Amino acid sequence: MSVAAATHPAPAPRAGVPLLRFAVPLALVLVTAVLVSLPTSALPAWAWKYPLAWQAPLPAWISAFMKWLMETASLGLFTVRDLTRGVASALDAVLFAAKAVLATGVVQGAGASATTIAPPIPWFAMILASSAAAYAVGGRRLAFGMAAGLLYLAVFGQWASAMITLASVLVASVIGAASGLLIGLACVRWRTLERLMSPLLDMAQTMPVFAYLLPMLILFGFGPASAMVATVIYALPPMVRVTIVAIRAVPVEIRELGIMSGCTRRQITWKMLVPSALPALMVGVNQVIMLSLNVVIIASMIGAGGLGWDVLAALRRLDIGGGLEAGLAITVLAVLLDRFAQGMAQRAERVAKEDGAGAGGRRLAVRAALVAALGLWIAAAVWPEIALYPNGWKLSTAPYWSQLVSWINVNFFSVLDAIRTAALVNVLTPVKRFMLALPWPWVVALVTLAGWRLGGLRLALTTGAMTLFLAVVGLWQTSMLTVYLCGVAVVISLAIGVPIGVAAANRPRLWRVVEAVIDTLQTLPAFIYLIPIVMLFRVGDFTALIAIVLYAVAPAIRYTAHGVRRVPVALIEAGQMTGCSRRQLLTRIRLPLAAPDILLGLNQTIMLALSMLVITALVGTRDLGQETYMALSKADVGRGLVAGVCVAFIGMVADRLISAAAERLRRRTGLAA
Template identity: 70%
Template sequence: MSVADARPAAPAAMPKLAPGKLLWPLVALVTVALVMAPAGALPAWAVKLPAAWQLGLAPQISAFMKWLMESATFGLFSVREFTRAIAWTLDLPLSAAKAVLSTGLVIGQGSDAVKLAPPIPWFAMVALGIAAGYAVSGVRLAVLMGLGLLYLAVFGQWAGAMVTLASVLVSSLLGAFGGLLLGLACVRWRAVERAVGPLLDLAQTMPVFAYLLPMLILFGFGPVSAMVATIIYAMPPMVRVTILAIRAVPEDVRSLAVMTGCTRRQTTWKMLVPTALPALMVGVNQVIMLSLNVVIIASMIGAGGLGFDVLTALRRNDIGAGLEAGLAITVLAILLDRFAQGLAHGAERGAAGRSGRRLALWAALAGVAALWLAAALWPSLATYPEAWRLSTAPWWNELVRWINLTFYSQLEAVKVFFLLNILVPVKRFMLALPWPWVAAVVTLAGFRLGGLRLAAVTGLMTLFIALSGLWPAAMVTVYLCGVGVALAMLIGVPIGLLAAANPTARKITDVAVDTLQTLPSFVYLIPFVMLFKVGDFTALIAIVLYAVAPAIRYTAHGVSQIHPALIEAGVMNGCTRLQSLLRIRLPLATPEILLGLNQTLMLALSMLVITALVGTRDLGQEVYSALAQANVGKGLVAGLCVAFIGIIADRLLSAASGRLRQRLGLG
């Protein structure tokens, strides 16, 4: 044996850890150390922002709004006169829709009012709904429209439903058309898209409560202010869908327009928009659903309808009446959603085979006109008979009373468990975080995921939240939203995996998700307020139920889109079902799941503002109290803070999803 062979073997080299892998564990350790630091160890300004450092924007915004409405002028007319003229113009289509559907044609006011014609009678509206559903999508939709409208009449929700329907129809038409025009402008001029993009982000993430007070000041108390707030909230999806749909039009269509000598206007309205119509109808559907989602909030400034009924019931703690009105909104949402989907599918199929259906619709319109004339001659025909009405309100009230009496101890135990073991510790942890450290971590995350630009955006937004003076409320918002999103993902991801693997489970979850997405947000609060009273736990349940739908849907979609060849390759290499799930399906579906997490977070933030009505002490409460105090500056600053939290999360999660897609080679 040689000397070389006799030498002891050299020790194996220690594996080197990449600095990036140590960064976030180190950040986590420092964060815990800062939270656990004894009192006085950190500078006082890092724990609580000094009042002298705060921006003080709220009084300045309020003063500006006061000057705008009392002193600002365009020369020939004042700003107040201008906004009131806009309100008068917008009130014309709204009043016309309400006259047709709800109030009838009335001339004069008060004791001098004279009714010239009644609204469309309930049975005529049911017939029209059946005919329209048949014309758009066949027998199935016709039956659904008939049953849904009959439900509204039988359970005494017809009057409120027609007021809501009038508001939603006008808001949706104006929002869809305005969004289409703005989207076309963004396609034509990139500068418009760059300018509009941040405004769309704000409109989608700022709570509707924050819109209400400025609209109230600009346009006065009443349904027009509510309609403007609804349009602002519902328009962004239409703008984004329009941009994507027009840019997705095949180049052959554009070339054909050039070859046939079309002008730019003809190309847009006769070639591009008709070709993109199926995709544009998806945007219209989103506008309708978002409009319905805010009808209760809009009722706070005079919108009326079913939203006002739900709000009144919530204030009276009348669960039965609130659920009946809330279910009526849900029924209306389902009918409008299915009708819009039918229009979209019809646009895809073209006009072939629909001539007979259209003939049936025209015949139904003639019948409705005859019934309307009969109701004008005999007004009693227009009203649904009181003796035929049903109500489930007493049953719901009795059910809640029985649950409270029978299961009070168990319900209280669940509530106390979550409060003591999850909510209170997380809340204390978030409130103990020094604001400079949070701003630094958010900026670092932006830099690691998206470079200097994303770091600057996320860092400046975090700094704005801190300097606004609302840091404690913002941390409560982050805590409630974070816990709610975590629970929603823990529930939604396994259900999504089951739905992707089992067709029967997929059908069941699709129905459940559709129901969760059409229920108005206020409806989630009513039963849980009855069971658990007001507080963070009630808010948490409402947030989880409202936000879980995207987690389920995106997980199921992501897993089902994985190429079967990849799964087969894993099986051939001996992967068990569990290994295939953990090592192939979940990693490849992670980018989609991150997008679902993003949407879950957006819905949680939206719901969190609503939960201010059940006693949470977060930014939503700041916005709600500002509305009650008519403090427009405070409401807008708090709303901006909510919007910035949403934008920060959206940008970081989108960047993380993009990087992960590149790493996995998914484009």
């Protein structure tokens, strides 16, 4: 018996329950094996392939609705098209102003006759101003990191593209954070709105960005405005959820104090609740920034430009060096913005502890730096030649990366090809055939049964309906290909991530190294993984599998380490006192009590695997990702949205089932809140 079980004794089992507990899963496995091995003629044809006559023409309905919306729908004084294009013009104006300051300046005319009226902020003034802002919110360490990161962009020739990306991300983050805050406050006030918004937020988080790029193009036209709207939709949900949790976590006494002081509802919200929840709200702002950066490459497909376009262009010409340098520039921006947002979240507490003299000295230094940056900007306007970073000072590692991949291909091609072939023959192809051989009614029944066992009737109906939707819209086979590749990638990610998480959990030095690696893996753009892997293994499912594992393994490591660290020390000491070996401490105490956190890590791993799976459509997969990509290339909005909804439903089914299983484990181990 494990120490956890001894600490939280379960009720005496009834006779026959243990046998039933193992008999039911075993029977399901046997029935599944029999169904897969049956010949096609053994079951009705509709059990193997959902009949065409039963399918709902949802893509055609959606496409017809979008056509009506843009060509016929009217709001009285103006049409829907007028409204959306007006919004696009307003967003373009805001984005133009941001790009003018950071990247392009104010230019009159076009082509050879163009003249610069006002230059953008030069690189040295930007570094000085940003370092001063970082010093104001995070001190010397953050200021030094900001200066080093921005200097990296200049030295490696990524400054112009990075400033375009920064302008887009800043505008999208401000709009996303403000919109998320307002929607979250409305959900706190009206519970009905929260219940209505919850499935929409789930859909926005799990649907691939590819799926709603085309609707954005139709509504807002080709250009940066469409990319910005798509980015905001993708990045909005975390801010809404964080706002709801943060505002409800504010002590009731603060609200009661406002009521007793005669404050109006608006004053209580904006002068008491929001300031009190500000540190938690900044976590949501941080997530908005990170997700906005995550979309920059995909958004570049519809006119966003910047570093995203550089990475996409490098992928198209298989330029590994150029792609990696542009991708690392995005990573540098992500780290800088992440640290700056964290510094803003901690600023209030730090200022409260500072004495007046220290705070005054810091403000004086910051003002002096900002004035100096403004002076340098003016100087660059007078002498434009000093505003450009000298070409002779620039560095590039692109040739070395390309040479490295070429060397590996020349010397290890046979080994790499053998690995690829072995994985395809022994793992990928058998799993693919197994998934495609499953009758769709049986899969729907299994998912529904799992929902009923884990969460009751409501969860069973929800998961069963979402699974049935895949067949009703005619995408069952394509969905099974998605589940197959995602499932294999998730299993491999867990096989790698759980041992690493366990090993690093209680070893601070090892964890610092592991954390640095997984932070890099999470901040690198997803497209970056494709370039070297395609050059080493060519296109296909194995290439997609490696890219998915690299992108999705981080949560498995992080959540496992977090769960192992959370195991109470008293239980470990009790196990040591009873003579448990190191292996017994791990298998009977640490892992059982960390299982709920590991399951949550599994949940996040699945979400990241699905998001990466859509991008791997560019390297030849034939799943729902390819379906959304083909719909985008053919301007078939209905087909793309339905495929995106199928991806979202797969993710939501996994999320609901795993969350229910994690909650059951928490109750069983006595760790439930």
